[in-house]
Amino acid sequence: QVQLVESGGGLVQPGGSLRLSCAASGLLFRFADMGWYRQAPGQQRELVAVIGARGPTNYKDSVKGRFTISRDNAKNTVSLQMNSLKPEDTAVYYCHASTNRDYWGQGTQVTVSS
Secondary structure, X not given: XXXXXXXXXXXXXXXXXXXXXXXXXXXXXXXXXXXXXXEOOOOOOEEEEEEOOOOOEEEOHHHOOOEEEEEEOOOOEEEEEXXXXXXXXXEEEEEEEEOOOEEEOOOEEEEEOO
C-alpha cells in the first residue's frame, strides 16, 4: 500500500519561509517522479514543482527562484523549501508520486498572512 505523508505546513508571515516534507512508503521511490501540487480555495489543483527519478527539476513560473524541490532516495523523502512566501502562495499543498500510476498525499495547509 502506497502512502505519502506530508508535514511542515503552517502559518507564516509574508516574506517568511517554510519547508514541506513528504515521506513515501510502499513504492520504489528511487524510480518515481515526485512533485508538489497546491490547491487554493475555489481554484484548480496546480503543479508547483517536480523532480524526476534521475533528478531533473521543473517549477511553476511564479515560484522559480523562491522554491526548491529536493529528494533523498535513501530516506524516501521529497522536500519543498519555500522562501520569500507571498499571500498568493496560500493553499493546501499535496505530495504526488508518479510511477505506473499516480499517488497523492492527504495535503498540508500553508497560509501566508500577516
